[in-house]
Structures are given as structure tokens and as C-alpha cells.
Amino acid sequence: MNEKHKGAAGKTRPRPQNGSAPRDQEPFKPGLAARIAATKILSAVVDRKTSLDGMLDAEHGNPSYTALSDADRALVRAILNSALRHLPRIEAMISALLDTPLPEGARSLQHLLVVAAAQMIYLDIPDHSAVDLAVEQANRDPRSRRFSKVVNAILRRVGREKKDLLEWAADISCVPEWFDSRLKAVYGEKAAHAIGEALLSPASIxxxxxxxxxxxxxxxxxxxxxxxxxxxxxxxxxxxxxxxxxxxxxxxxxxxxxxxxxxxxxxxxxxxxxxxxxxxxxxxxxxxxxxxxxxxxxxxxxxxxxxxxxxxxxxxxxxxxxxxxxxxxxxxxxxxxxxxxxxxxxxxxxxxxxxxxxxxxxxxxxxxxxxxxxxxxxxxxxxxxxxxxxxxxxxxxxxxxxxxxxxxxxxxxxxxxxxxxxxxxxxxxxxxxxxxxxxxxxxxxxxxxxxxxxxxxxxxxxxx
CATH class of the missing domain: 3.40.50.150 (Vaccinia Virus protein VP39)
Known part of the structure; x- marks a missing residue:
């Protein structure tokens, strides 16, 4: 990746002054609950190997999902489908924009960035909305709060440079490494690439x-x-x-x-x-x-x-x-x-x-x-x-x-x-x-x- 794809360092967010309520106790902005739900569910899939269908069940799914309106549930599904289909490319783009890797164990922050980037790159959601809600989400999470300025800087660059980022990441396989190696061993490199690319498209009915x-x-x-x-x-x-x-x-x-x-x-x-x-x-x-x-x-x-x-x-x-x-x-x-x-x-x-x-x-x-x-x-x-x-x-x-x-x-x-x-x-x-x-x-x-x-x-x- 060239020099222009480097990010900014984060700073610790100051504590609230004058007795104001902590950010995580303020009412949610519209759309924030959906982004939080998407981040939680993405973490459950990637880190805990939990089936997506079960978590998106309308009655017995993840509580953060079932509490949403129908419109927000549809948004969560769209975010997760895009994020999971393109996950290796999204993660590569984020890594390329960071000056230094995220800290060991900062999985919640990583998933937050993936959810926001997926909206900006692959969904028809305004960049400013995705950035604003991601920063708000980081500020509400004690684990990610000190990185809120990093979130803002990285995602703004995603918005400005998405065309270059997409071109740069086009050759990165969008299937996990373990599966990519099995595909190549069975079908050959050319056919494996074609299969991987085909998996990016939603199925018809x-x-x-x-x-x-x-x-x-x-x-x-x-x-x-x-x-x-x-x-x-x-x-x-x-x-x-x-x-x-x-x-x-x-x-x-x-x-x-x-x-x-x-x-x-x-x-x-x-x-x-x-x-x-x-x-x-x-x-x-x-x-x-x-x-x-x-x-x-x-x-x-x-x-x-x-x-x-x-x-x-x-x-x-x-x-x-x-x-x-x-x-x-x-x-x-x-x-x-x-x-x-x-x-x-x-x-x-x-x-x-x-x-x-x-x-x-x-x-x-x-x-x-x-x-x-x-x-x-x-x-x-x-x-x-x-x-x-x-x-x-x-x-x-x-x-x-x-x-x-x-x-x-x-x-x-x-x-x-x-x-x-x-x-x-x-x-x-x-x-x-x-x-x-x-x-x-x-x-x-x-x-x-x-x-x-x-x-x-x-x-x-x-x-x-």
C-alpha cells in the first residue's frame, strides 16, 4: 500500500465535565442501535463461530436484533451480509489505513470499523452518517472510547479514498485463507478465484x-x-x-x-x-x-x-x-x-x-x-x-x-x-x-x- 493510505493516532477522550451524564447513558441517535446490533452479531459469527440464521431469528434471535424495528432489522441484515461477504478485503483496507495495528484484543473496535466500512463501501448509506454513528458507538463503549478519534480519522479516509481502496483490494480473496487453500487444491487457482468471486453475489430466487x-x-x-x-x-x-x-x-x-x-x-x-x-x-x-x-x-x-x-x-x-x-x-x-x-x-x-x-x-x-x-x-x-x-x-x-x-x-x-x-x-x-x-x-x-x-x-x- 502506498504512503497515502496511513492513518492518524488516537487520543484519550476526556471525562465529562460539570456533572454531565456519561455518553453511554444518553439517548441513542437514530440508527445507532442497529449499528451496535450489527457489531455484536458480527463478533459472535467471527469470534465465537455462531450461526447467523439463529441470531437473526425474528422471535428468538440476538436480543439486540429482536428489539429493533423491521426497518432497522433489514439494515442489520444488509450490513452483515456485506461485511461477511467482503470481510478479508474490508479488514485489509482498514489495516492499510492504520499507522500501527490495533491493540491485541481490540476485537470490538475492529468489528465496529468493519461494520462502518461495509456501509460506506458496499451499501448505499451516506458516508457522514456511517462515520458519525461509528464515532458515537466508540464513545459509548469503554473498550473503544479512547480510539474514537482513530475511528473518525480512518473512516473519513475510507470515504475519501474508497475508489482507490477498492482497486487496491480487488485481488484479495474474499474467502478465509483455510477455504481458499482448499479451493485451489481441488479446483485450481483460476477456478478457485472464479468461485470466490461468485460467492460475493447474493443468490437469486x-x-x-x-x-x-x-x-x-x-x-x-x-x-x-x-x-x-x-x-x-x-x-x-x-x-x-x-x-x-x-x-x-x-x-x-x-x-x-x-x-x-x-x-x-x-x-x-x-x-x-x-x-x-x-x-x-x-x-x-x-x-x-x-x-x-x-x-x-x-x-x-x-x-x-x-x-x-x-x-x-x-x-x-x-x-x-x-x-x-x-x-x-x-x-x-x-x-x-x-x-x-x-x-x-x-x-x-x-x-x-x-x-x-x-x-x-x-x-x-x-x-x-x-x-x-x-x-x-x-x-x-x-x-x-x-x-x-x-x-x-x-x-x-x-x-x-x-x-x-x-x-x-x-x-x-x-x-x-x-x-x-x-x-x-x-x-x-x-x-x-x-x-x-x-x-x-x-x-x-x-x-x-x-x-x-x-x-x-x-x-x-x-x-x-
Whole structure:
């Protein structure tokens, strides 16, 4: 970084005089509570590996978030999504503007600066508002109060120099170092960079429709995808307000998530099981393919959600609450779909906290769980049956390696290669072994809609 990207040193803020109330007891300025909430939640994600979804739950989330108005909650979500997507670049910019690194343990101050910089660089929020509220926030925090002048100086420079800073930071990967190294090892440097850049864009809203995707694309202002679903154009509202929702004509499902159920052959009249079934999108697909479906889910809450979704869609399945490891049906299944729990690293476009709350140890642990679940699932499959194993991880340790291990241990199983022409428009997702491997960098923008899809792995296996 050149000389112009250096900051100013801070000074200790004087104590209040003449009996005036401490700053942290004064009423909040409008918008300050939202910034404080965003800073607290960012700290919980990055420092304590806490899931963002839970903290942003409208009823049971972080108290600093649930206390906000709907407008301020939306602002907090926007700040956090931008901050987490661009975190390495934002932190690099802040570091470049500091004369000396922040003190060891000054994490609250670091997160405060990130929250403010994210607003100024990536959101349509006036610079003066972001700076003013950040300084006010620093003054109210005993840990950061003595750095309030540093906050003011650094953020003002961010405002003046944001164009230069963005150009300077453009080559910095926006995924954590541990994940960047894994991407490069698996996909190569060029593809890893493309995936990292694709993760910066929010996911579009994709729908799986019961029938006639062309009509629904026209009705809902979308385009038909190679997966047979519909992608909406720049829709920002609640999907429940769209035509066809109440009638159960479609459901929200990422384009990649719609692929695994499409890999089965001839399900009409067959007994099929969707294991780890909630929220039910794949269950619905299996039903529409003509199968008699048993949906297995361990969580009572998630099972209730699945049942509610099927009810809206006017579809029915036998729903079973069970731990998959203990599930033993009276009769073997002709088809099984196991979309196994995983690190979810392929869903970072819509869940930008994933790469900051997970790590290599989590991938290793989850891969072991997946292998155990798949080993049990194959015992539930009838001779001649089909099994699709899938998950939304970008890491082969949770996909290709799991399947390879199970095939090696079970001579009666074989991989059924998927032909590239089975996914017209997404041929690049079919691997040389005939497995499916999508990345967020696939499915380019077209017809006025953005590109990309979740990272997904899927493999079709037959028995006997």
C-alpha cells in the first residue's frame, strides 16, 4: 500500500465535565442501535463461530436484533451480509489505513470499523452518517472510547479514498485463507478465484414448479433454467405474495438443489425414501415423479415444517420422525435420496457466515457422519434399487471421497454415470466419472437474470 493510505493516532477522550451524564447513558441517535446490533452479531459469527440464521431469528434471535424495528432489522441484515461477504478485503483496507495495528484484543473496535466500512463501501448509506454513528458507538463503549478519534480519522479516509481502496483490494480473496487453500487444491487457482468471486453475489430466487415452467416464467417475470426451474428477475419482496404460492404451484429451491431428484430413472409406482428430508423440496419432487414417498426427518420442528410445505403444495407423503441411524423400515425401498448434513460451503451466497463459522475440522467430522449415514442408507435399499447421495458442500471430502469409500466397502454397489446431455446448459457440472459437481461460478447470467447456483455434489448409485 502506498504512503497515502496511513492513518492518524488516537487520543484519550476526556471525562465529562460539570456533572454531565456519561455518553453511554444518553439517548441513542437514530440508527445507532442497529449499528451496535450489527457489531455484536458480527463478533459472535467471527469470534465465537455462531450461526447467523439463529441470531437473526425474528422471535428468538440476538436480543439486540429482536428489539429493533423491521426497518432497522433489514439494515442489520444488509450490513452483515456485506461485511461477511467482503470481510478479508474490508479488514485489509482498514489495516492499510492504520499507522500501527490495533491493540491485541481490540476485537470490538475492529468489528465496529468493519461494520462502518461495509456501509460506506458496499451499501448505499451516506458516508457522514456511517462515520458519525461509528464515532458515537466508540464513545459509548469503554473498550473503544479512547480510539474514537482513530475511528473518525480512518473512516473519513475510507470515504475519501474508497475508489482507490477498492482497486487496491480487488485481488484479495474474499474467502478465509483455510477455504481458499482448499479451493485451489481441488479446483485450481483460476477456478478457485472464479468461485470466490461468485460467492460475493447474493443468490437469486429459484423456484421448482409442478408443471409448465415456461408459463410460470412468463407469469412471474423470470426465466426457465437448465434444471427445469424458474429464476426470478430482481424480486425483493415476500414470495408468499406471488401468484401460485397459495395454490401450491411451486416452491423455492435453488437450481442446484433441484438436480439430485432428477437423477432417478422410472420412479412411477416405486417405493422411495427421502432421508434427512426437511424442508421437503426434494420430497415434493419425488412425489411428482410418481413415487410413493416416505420422508424421514430427525427434528420435530423441521418435520412439522416439511408437513406444512407439503400441505401447501397439495402433496402427501408418509412422514417419519426418526434418527436415520435407527430407521429400519418394514420393507426395503426401490429408491433412496440422501441429501446429507454437511458444511454447507456451497451455499455461501445466501449464507455468508458459513465460511466463518466452519473450518477444516468441521468438514472432517461431517464427512465421517455422511459416510456413516450413507453406509446405513444402502442397507435400506432393495436389490436393483437406486440411491442418490448429495449435499451442498464444495469439498470433495464430503462428496466424492465419501462415495468412493462406500463403493470400495460394498461390492454390490456401483456408480451409475450421468451423461452430460442429461443436464443441457449445465454440461460442465458433470464430472468425468459421471457425478454431478456444481459450483457458484457455473450457470452464467442470461436473459436479464444473474448467474450462479449453489455448490452441490450428487451421485447416482445402484445396488446389485
Amino acid at each position: 429459484d423456484l421448482t414448479v409442478k408443471s409448465d415452467p415456461a408459463r410460470w416464467a412468463e407469469t412471474l417475470n423470470g426465466v426457465v433454467l437448465p434444471t427445469g426451474g424458474v429464476r426470478l428477475r430482481d424480486f425483493k419482496g415476500a414470495v408468499s405474495t406471488l401468484e401460485g404460492f397459495e395454490a401450491g404451484e411451486w416452491w423455492v429451491q435453488d437450481a442446484a438443489a433441484a438436480i439430485p431428484a432428477r437423477l432417478f430413472h422410472g420412479l412411477a409406482g416405486k417405493r422411495a425414501a427421502d432421508l434427512c428430508a426437511a424442508p421437503g423440496g426434494k420430497t415434493a419432487q419425488l412425489i411428482l415423479l410418481g413415487a410413493e414417498v416416505t420422508a424421514v426427518e430427525q427434528s420435530a420442528n423441521r418435520l412439522a415444517r416439511l408437513q406444512g410445505n407439503l400441505q401447501r403444495l397439495g402433496l402427501s407423503a408418509q412422514c417419519v420422525k426418526a434418527n436415520l441411524r435407527d430407521f429400519k423400515p418394514a420393507e426395503l425401498f426401490d429408491a433412496i435420496l440422501l441429501d446429507a448434513p454437511c458444511s454447507s460451503t456451497g451455499t455461501t451466497r445466501r449464507h455468508p457466515d458459513v465460511l466463518w463459522t466452519k473450518g477444516p475440522d468441521d468438514i472432517a467430522k461431517l464427512a465421517k457422519v455422511q459416510e456413516e449415514l450413507l453406509a446405513h442408507a444402502v442397507t435400506l435399499l432393495a436389490p436393483g434399487g437406486q440411491l442418490v447421495f448429495s449435499n451442498c458442500s464444495l469439498d470433495p471430502a464430503e462428496g466424492e471421497d465419501v462415495v468412493a469409500s462406500i463403493l470400495a466397502a460394498n461390492p454390490d454397489l456401483r456408480r451409475v454415470p450421468i451423461a452430460p446431455d442429461a443436464l443441457p446448459g449445465l454440461e460442465e457440472a458433470v464430472t468425468p466419472l459421471g457425478e454431478i459437481r456444481t459450483t457458484p461460478a457455473m450457470l452464467g447470467a442470461r436473459d436479464g437474470v444473474s448467474g450462479g447456483l449453489d455448490g452441490f455434489y450428487a451421485c447416482l448409485i445402484s445396488k446389485g
